[in-house]
Amino acid sequence: MTAPAEFSPWTDPSAKPLIRFTGVTKRFGDFTAIDNVDLDIFEKEFFALLGPSGCGKTTLMRMLAGFEMPTEGLIELDGQDIAPVPPNKRATNMMFQSYALFPHLSLRDNIAFGLHREKMPKDRIAARVDEMLKLVQLEPFASRKPHQISGGQRQRVALARCLAKAPKLLLLDEPLGALDRKLREETQFELMDIQEKTGTTFVIVTHDQEEAMTVASRVAVMDHGRLVQVATPAAIYETPNSTYVADFIGDVNIIEGKAEPGDGIMGIAWAEGQPNLTGASDLTLASGATVFMAIRPEKVRISAEKPEGAANAVAGKVLDIAYLGNISTYHVELPGGQVIKAQTANTDRIARRDFTWEDAVWLSWSATAGVVLER
Amino acid sequence: MRRFSWFNATALTLGFAFLYLPMLILIIYSFNGGRLVTVWSGFSTKWYGELFRNEAFLDAAWVTLKVAVFSSTIATVLGTMAAYVLIRGGRFLGRTLFSGMIYAPLVMPEVITGLSLLLLFIGIGLDRGILTIVLAHTTFSMCYVSVVVSSRLVTFDRSLEEAALDLGCTPFDAFRLVTLPIIAPAVISGWLLAFTLSLDDLVIASFTSGPSATTLPIKIFSAVRLGVSPEINALSTLLIAIVAVGVITASLVSKRAIIRRQRDEQAAIKAVA
Numbered sequence: 001m002t003a004p005a006e007f008s009p010w011t012d013p014s015a016k017p018l019i020r021f022t023g024v025t026k027r028f029g030d031f032t033a034i035d036n037v038d039l040d041i042f043e044k045e046f047f048a049l050l051g052p053s054g055c056g057k058t059t060l061m062r063m064l065a066g067f068e069m070p071t072e073g074l075i076e077l078d079g080q081d082i083a084p085v086p087p088n089k090r091a092t093n094m095m096f097q098s099y100a101l102f103p104h105l106s107l108r109d110n111i112a113f114g115l116h117r118e119k120m121p122k123d124r125i126a127a128r129v130d131e132m133l134k135l136v137q138l139e140p141f142a143s144r145k146p147h148q149i150s151g152g153q154r155q156r157v158a159l160a161r162c163l164a165k166a167p168k169l170l171l172l173d174e175p176l177g178a179l180d181r182k183l184r185e186e187t188q189f190e191l192m193d194i195q196e197k198t199g200t201t202f203v204i205v206t207h208d209q210e211e212a213m214t215v216a217s218r219v220a221v222m223d224h225g226r227l228v229q230v231a232t233p234a235a236i237y238e239t240p241n242s243t244y245v246a247d248f249i250g251d252v253n254i255i256e257g258k259a260e261p262g263d264g265i266m267g268i269a270w271a272e273g274q275p276n277l278t279g280a281s282d283l284t285l286a287s288g289a290t291v292f293m294a295i296r297p298e299k300v301r302i303s304a305e306k307p308e309g310a311a312n313a314v315a316g317k318v319l320d321i322a323y324l325g326n327i328s329t330y331h332v333e334l335p336g337g338q339v340i341k342a343q344t345a346n347t348d349r350i351a352r353r354d355f356t357w358e359d360a361v362w363l364s365w366s367a368t369a370g371v372v373l374e375r
Numbered sequence: 376m377r378r379f380s381w382f383n384a385t386a387l388t389l390g391f392a393f394l395y396l397p398m399l400i401l402i403i404y405s406f407n408g409g410r411l412v413t414v415w416s417g418f419s420t421k422w423y424g425e426l427f428r429n430e431a432f433l434d435a436a437w438v439t440l441k442v443a444v445f446s447s448t449i450a451t452v453l454g455t456m457a458a459y460v461l462i463r464g465g466r467f468l469g470r471t472l473f474s475g476m477i478y479a480p481l482v483m484p485e486v487i488t489g490l491s492l493l494l495l496f497i498g499i500g501l502d503r504g505i506l507t508i509v510l511a512h513t514t515f516s517m518c519y520v521s522v523v524v525s526s527r528l529v530t531f532d533r534s535l536e537e538a539a540l541d542l543g544c545t546p547f548d549a550f551r552l553v554t555l556p557i558i559a560p561a562v563i564s565g566w567l568l569a570f571t572l573s574l575d576d577l578v579i580a581s582f583t584s585g586p587s588a589t590t591l592p593i594k595i596f597s598a599v600r601l602g603v604s605p606e607i608n609a610l611s612t613l614l615i616a617i618v619a620v621g622v623i624t625a626s627l628v629s630k631r632a633i634i635r636r637q638r639d640e641q642a643a644i645k646a647v648a
Contacts, residue, residue: 067537087540100538104556113552117543147638165542 007217008232009042016079018043018169018201019064024073026059026225033059034070035225046195046202048212050248051222057205060222061171064203065094078168088117093162094171097178099154101146107157108133108142114165132160135194152183159191163198172204176211188214209249213237221245237296242375246294251329253300253340255293259285266372268293271336277312281372295370300342302330302355303362310364316340318359330355332363398615405608412603422605432610435594438505439574442590446512447569453513454520454569455562459550461521462528463536480518488515489582496583503585511583512576516569523568527561560632567625571618 009015017040026034033056041047049057062068063075066087075082082090093114101110111132115125133139136156141149146157155175162170175191176184192215195202206212212219213233220230221244229241240246243254255277257270266281268291279293306313319339320331323346330342342363355361405423409416426432461474480488492511493503501507531554539549555562577592584593591614598607 065537065541067540087537088543088545092541094538094541096534096538098532098534100532100534102535102538102553102557113539114542117548161538161542 007044009045010040010218015042017041018045018078019203020074020076020079021060022074022076024060024063024070024075026056026063026068027071033225034063036073037225037227039220039227039230041201041203043201044199046192046204046215046217048216048219049203049205049222050209050212050219051207052248053207055222056225057207057222058173059225061094061173061203061205064169065092065171066090091168092171093165093167093169095158095162095173095175097174099146099158099178101154101157101161103146106143106145107138107149110146110157111161111164113161118165128164132164135163135197136160151178152187155179155187156190159194163194163200166198167200169201169203172202174205174207176206176208184211185214191215213249221248239371240294240373243292243294243373244375246371246373251297251341251343253295253297255295255338255340257291257293258287259283259289259291260287261285265367266291268372271334271338274314274335277370278367279312279370279372280368283372283374285374289374292373292375293370294373295340295365297329297341297343298327298345299365299369300340301364302332302342302344303364304354304359306362307364311367312370313362313364314340315360315362318355318357318361321355321357330361332361401608402612402615405605405612407605407608410605412605412608422609426606426609426613429606432591432594432606435589435591438508438588439591442505442508442512442580443570443573446509446573447516447566449509449513450517450569451520451562451566454517454565455524455558457517458521458525458528459554462525462531463533477518477521480515481522485515485576485578486582489579492579493582502587503583504587507583507585508580508588508590511579512569512573515576515579516572519568519572520562520565523565524558524561527558531558560628564625564629567621567628571621571625574621575614575618 019039019041021037021039024034024037025032035056037060049060051057059068063070064077064082066082066085069083077091102113105113108129111129112125115128120128129142130139133142136159138149138153138156138160141153146154149157155178159175172191176187179187188211191202195215204212204215213236216233218230219233219236221228221236223244229236229245231239236245236249240249246252247254255268255270257268257277260267260269260276261284262278264280264282266279266283266285267276268279269276270293277293283291285291301307301310306315314334316332316334318330319333322329322331325346327343327345330344332340332342334340340363404412404415406418406420407415408419408421457477461470461477464470489511492507492514496503496507496510535553535557536549539553540546544552575592576590577596580590581593581596584590591610595607595610598604
């Protein structure tokens with residue numbers, strides 16, 4: 001058996017994107033919802049648009065569906081400009097945040113709705129609907145109305161309804177927002193499974209970073225109508241390109257300082273009378289420029305003695321301990337007053353805990369653990 | 376349960392007596408055997424028989440029914456369209472003005488509506504008859520339909536229409552296949568309201584009717600001026616019955632729709648929780 005070839009068409013310069021945004025801007029009156037966006041999305045991708053509410057991610061998706069028109073710029077689907085194509089003629093289907101199931105139709109008729117519009121023969125519609133009901137495991141409920149099923153089931157009907165037409169591109173607007181946490185996690189894996197089975201390109205809008213990280217092949221982090229970073233979940237997490245992205249995805253400590261560039265190593269003067277922090281970096285910065293070191297709490301080690309040979313080591317005292325069951329987060333106050341979070345996995349039972357409040361401790365991390373950022 | 380109180384009971388009785396005693400007397404006297412309206416002389420249904428032999432009354436009743444059916448149907452179509460555009464049309468020039476103007480006829484004195492329509496019909500040389508009454512009734516009952524339908528459309532989830540478009544509907548199909556079936560209860564109660572309003576209108580009809588067509592309310596009004604006859608009592612009793620059935624049906628239809636919507640929402644909340 002061979003491992004599947006890694007799926008990364010975005011690294012292949014000859015690959016043709018399914019969707020291409022070129023200089024797309026959308027204004028509502030004076031408000032700029034989308035600000036000069038360039039973006040390629042490839043076939044079979046599970047692409048996540050991630051950002052806080054009001055960042056423009058839903059507007060970007062609604063432009064793909066045809067409910068909003070770009071003020072400037074070009075959106076191509078399969079190499080064709082889609083601006084003149086109305087929503088009912090586009091090879092895209094959208095799953096709405098409210099699911100938008102038709103309350104007066106049974107689940108079967110809801111799923112068949114789009115197929116009837118295509119004037120597909122009756123027997124083929126029936127076969128396709130059965131196939132979809134099977135895919136989302138709702139066969140026993142086919143004749144029920146949407147208000148006679150649970151929220152999780154409605155979510156699956158909505159998904160089946162937009163998959164039935166076998167769209168080139170499926171748009172999902174906060175598809176799991178209305179589900180409770182446990183169901184949401186299960187459904188995330190179901191979504192990935194279905195995406196893989198059908199080979200459809202998915203674009204998902206979400207404000208939940210965990211959801212984006214779990215399901216997506218690539219994530220676009222948005223802020224104020226701009227794409228801040230577009231990369232794989234691992235790249236977004238480990239090599240964020242700005243403090244905004246680092247802070248938005250997961251937990252992070254950000255230490256501000258002045259750059260003291262070396263050869264492949266950035267020294268950061270961060271506090272009076274303290275040795276410089278060092279991080280691996282190929283940024284070319286003037287000496288004395290403002291830089292930030294972003295370091296994830298799980299990459300900070302906490303110890304009682306000063307560790308030997310660590311690239312970065314700072315002393316502080318334990319201010320607070322957050323016990324989360326599987327992990328504990330120590331909030332450690334440094335002499336300058338800054339608080340750094342360090343996480344340890346609780347591999348042993350709670351009975352033996354190394355540190356407690358007010359303990360003097362050392363925090364340390366390697367030169368490659370943190371990311372040096374310009375902004 | 377609240378304790379029974381003599382004060383409440385008295386207030387309730389007096390209130391209802393004030394509202395319904397006149398009608399009750401009318402209904403009772405419609406079954407009076409004698410010709411004198413104010414003297415009871417035994418139970419009889421003969422005036423109902425007389426009524427059904429009176430050609431003039433039957434003609435007027437037939438005209439009234441036709442006018443009511445046509446005008447309420449046209450008013451429902453136009454009123455629903457107006458409501459749809461005003462709620463869904465987004466911001467277009469003069470939208471506020473239009474939505475204000477839709478409600479104006481509700482508060483306009485009927486005499487003025489009637490008079491202005493009369494002037495219009497004379498101006499364009501339209502002979503007064505069934506057609507003019509239908510047009511006039513459509514004009515004023517359309518606003519009521521539009522009010523009823525637009526209050527339903529306000530709470531209508533827009534993404535349902537977008538979903539229909541997304542699945543391949545033309546905008547008209549989206550309205551026909553998704554919006555209309557869902558707002559149907561409001562459209563039906565709008566129709567019933569328009570129908571009832573047309574049935575009992577006297578003022579506007581008397582401005583816009585001609586010698587060729589007279590509606591029942593006009594007929595009754597002119598007959599009463601020559602003296603109240605037991606026949607009129609019988610006719611009025613029938614009208615009360617028809618209007619009561621119409622109003623009760625309209626409120627039942629909309630009440631059922633509300634209950635069903637609430638039940639669905641409850642079910643949805645439960646399913647999510």
